[in-house]
Amino acid sequence: MIELQNVAMSYGGSELLSDMTLKLVPGSFHFLTGPSGSGKTTFLKLCYAELTPSAGQLTLFGQDARVMSRDATAAIRQRIGVVHQDCQFLDHLPLAENVALPLTVAGKSADPAELRELLSWVGLKAQAGALPPQLSGGERQRAALARAVMMSPEVILADEPTGNLDWEMSLRLLSLLMELNRMGKTVVIATHDLNLIRTAKSQVAARVLRIANRRLQLAGADL
Amino acid sequence: MRVLTLLRAEIAAADRVVPPTGFTARLTVLTAAAMAFLAVFALALSLATGRLADRWSEALARSATIRLSAPPEQMETQLKAVLDTLATTPGVESFRALDDGEMKTLLDPWFGPDLPVASLPLPKLVELTETASGMDAEGLRLRLAAEAPGAVLDDHTRWRRPLVAAAERLRLFGLLSLLLIGAAMAGMITLAAQAALAANAQVIRTLRLVGARDAYIARAFVRRFTARGLMGAAAGTALGMLAVAALPATDEAGGFLTGLGFAGWGWLWPLVLPGLAAAVAWGATRHAAFRMLRNVR
Numbered sequence: 001m002i003e004l005q006n007v008a009m010s011y012g013g014s015e016l017l018s019d020m021t022l023k024l025v026p027g028s029f030h031f032l033t034g035p036s037g038s039g040k041t042t043f044l045k046l047c048y049a050e051l052t053p054s055a056g057q058l059t060l061f062g063q064d065a066r067v068m069s070r071d072a073t074a075a076i077r078q079r080i081g082v083v084h085q086d087c088q089f090l091d092h093l094p095l096a097e098n099v100a101l102p103l104t105v106a107g108k109s110a111d112p113a114e115l116r117e118l119l120s121w122v123g124l125k126a127q128a129g130a131l132p133p134q135l136s137g138g139e140r141q142r143a144a145l146a147r148a149v150m151m152s153p154e155v156i157l158a159d160e161p162t163g164n165l166d167w168e169m170s171l172r173l174l175s176l177l178m179e180l181n182r183m184g185k186t187v188v189i190a191t192h193d194l195n196l197i198r199t200a201k202s203q204v205a206a207r208v209l210r211i212a213n214r215r216l217q218l219a220g221a222d223l
Numbered sequence: 224m225r226v227l228t229l230l231r232a233e234i235a236a237a238d239r240v241v242p243p244t245g246f247t248a249r250l251t252v253l254t255a256a257a258m259a260f261l262a263v264f265a266l267a268l269s270l271a272t273g274r275l276a277d278r279w280s281e282a283l284a285r286s287a288t289i290r291l292s293a294p295p296e297q298m299e300t301q302l303k304a305v306l307d308t309l310a311t312t313p314g315v316e317s318f319r320a321l322d323d324g325e326m327k328t329l330l331d332p333w334f335g336p337d338l339p340v341a342s343l344p345l346p347k348l349v350e351l352t353e354t355a356s357g358m359d360a361e362g363l364r365l366r367l368a369a370e371a372p373g374a375v376l377d378d379h380t381r382w383r384r385p386l387v388a389a390a391e392r393l394r395l396f397g398l399l400s401l402l403l404i405g406a407a408m409a410g411m412i413t414l415a416a417q418a419a420l421a422a423n424a425q426v427i428r429t430l431r432l433v434g435a436r437d438a439y440i441a442r443a444f445v446r447r448f449t450a451r452g453l454m455g456a457a458a459g460t461a462l463g464m465l466a467v468a469a470l471p472a473t474d475e476a477g478g479f480l481t482g483l484g485f486a487g488w489g490w491l492w493p494l495v496l497p498g499l500a501a502a503v504a505w506g507a508t509r510h511a512a513f514r515m516l517r518n519v520r
Contacts, residue, residue: 050432050520071436073520078434088429092242104240105435147433 001026001154001186002047007056009042016042020056020216022209024188026154029181029204031197032190033219034211040190041085043211044157047188048080049073078106081148083158087140089132095119095143096128102151110150122146122176137164145176155186162193170196178204240430240440241447247419251448254415255455255500256462258408263463263493265404269397270492271483276390285316286379287360289349293373301371302347308370309351314358318351349374408500413507416448420511424519427512431519441512445505452504456497464493 002024009017017039024030024047032040045051046058049065058065060076068076081102089098099118100110119125122142127135135143141164148156158177162170174196181187181204191197200206208219242248289309293301302320309318321329326348327340360378367374420427423444430440467484485492 048432052520070516071438074431074434074436077432082432084432088425088432090240090242090426090429093239097239101240101430102433105430105433105439107439151434 001061003057003059004046004053005057005059007046007053007058009039009046009051010054015054015214017046017211017216018055018214022216024155024186026186027181027184028186029178029200029206030188031200031206031208031219032188032211033192033194033197033208036192038211039214040211041159043216044082044159044188044190047155047157048077048082078102078151079154081151081153081156083141083144083148083156083161085159085163087132087144089140089143091132094129094131095124095135098132099143099146099150101147106151118146118150123172138166138169141165142169142173145173149180149185153185155188156180158187158189160191161189162191162196167195171199174200238443238446240426240435241443242423242426245422247415247422248451251412251415251419251451251504252455252458254411255408255452255504256459258404258411259456259459259496259500260463260466261459262401262404262408262496263460263467265397265401266492266496267467267484269394269401270485270489272390272393272397274486276387276394279390280387285353285355285357287351287353288377288379289351289367289374290377291347291349291371291374293371295344297373298347301373302349304370305349305367305374308363308366309349312358312363312366314354314356316352316354318349321348321350346373405499409503409507412452412500412503413511416452416504416508417511419448420444420508420515424515427515428519431516437513437516440516441509444512445508448508449501449505453497453501456500460493460496464490 002022004020004022007017007020008015020043032043034040042051046053046065047060049060049068052058052066060068061079063072063076090101093101096115096119097104100115103110116125116128119128122145124139124142124146127139127143132140132143141161145158145161148158156177161173161177165173170193177187177189178200197206197208201208210217210219289305291298291301291305306318306320309315323340326345327336327338329348330338330340330345360376364376367376427440464485470484
């Protein structure tokens with residue numbers, strides 16, 4: 001579904017990522033680690049077509065990302081749920097409508113019962129009517145996850161989803177992602193929280209990738 | 224019916240993704256209102272100058288006046304001679320002598336309503352209208368000199384040409400000012416729409432990231448800003464029309480300043496402005512939205 005073949009990404013003449021090759025197969029679970037600034041967010045942005053590679057072949061659901069039309073990009077994003085690091089919401093809409101946004105823009109309406117169930121699942125049922133600025137960092141992270149899975153996407157990409165959460169809440173969110181993976185979703189989590197990775201590996205068959213020296217590597221056995 | 228219901232629901236949902244209020248929203252409404260208000264005046268000016276130009280051109284182009292100054296005992300004889308001469312002059316369509324009442328009306332602005340016209344040695348005025356082919360003014364002057372020595376023909380030529388030219392120039396200025404105000408309205412609404420879109424750049428980015436197509440995003444913004452442009456322009460037009468209606472009423476003669484307004488069906492012209500503003504807002508927002516979307520992957 002997402003395939004990178006010798007992909008490179010340059011910013012202003014300097015190469016941030018180079019020679020990356022990876023194939024995300026359905027139902028797989030990946031962690032992506034690496035120091036801050038190593039390019040984890042850039043890698044995820046390539047995977048949901050917010051960036052186009054400066055070299056190499058990137059295929060998203062069978063389509064070449066470099067020549068994809070804007071409408072095709074939009075259609076692909078309806079198949080990929082993204083938990084952004086900065087949790088972008090529409091601040092004038094209540095949480096429930098923000099979570100349902102992927103359905104709204106696809107011209108569909110959310111089933112109220114399903115929406116309530118989803119909000120309960122991420123522990124935000126009571127905050128359904130709250131505006132995003134009224135939510136805490138952790139609540140925003142969970143709301144972002146709920147929005148990412150609203151369309152029942154085939155792939156879930158999460159960029160530092162536990163960055164604003166305490167350990168207990170991080171585990172809860174991790175268990176939500178593992179549950180989605182058990183339902184057949186492909187999950188990629190970018191994080192530098194090694195404890196989170198170790199905890200997950202004890203419960204799910206996860207591959208750990210590391211970005212080092214601009215390249216994608218399989219992490220060592222210590223993880 | 225069900226399709227319409229679904230369509231309405233989709234439109235309502237799409238409209239909600241655009242923040243409902245804010246500085247930029249008020250700016251768009253205010254700009255459309257202010258420019259429509261000014262456009263009403265420009266339109267009024269344009270129509271008034273047009274009417275004025277027509278009136279001056281038509282009224283002066285084919286009219287002339289004969290002023291008869293004679294001793295009181297010869298006045299009636301010479302007047303009859305003038306009228307007889309006119310009756311046999313080719314190119315004269317109609318003519319008539321102004322009576323005392325009309326003379327009094329002419330003099331009222333200078334001497335007030337209590338002027339004893341009958342007791343004053345006023346000249347007699349004869350108003351004549353030429354046929355489309357016109358008359359021989361010099362020939363008439365010579366005949367009048369022979370038949371009624373106290374008669375002087377004024378065919379308005381001296382001051383008619385510059386006045387008609389001025390009227391035509393006024394008409395041109397009126398149209399030009401309407402065009403300029405219209406262009407300024409389009410420009411201001413475009414800038415307001417662009418400012419509003421720039422203020423909503425984060426909303427547009429978020430919508431793209433959750434899978435919204437460009438057409439969906441543009442439509443949501445275009446609908447909102449078209450409605451704002453329409454509302455603002457409707458309010459500005461209504462206020463402008465009220466202000467024009469409140470101007471001093473025009474009289475029969477239609478003096479330039481008192482004649483600045485609409486007449487008859489002319490009152491319908493300003494109603495075009497809200498639709499025009501909405502069309503401008505539609506085009507400007509659509510153009511600005513797609514241009515902004517090009518910068519958002």
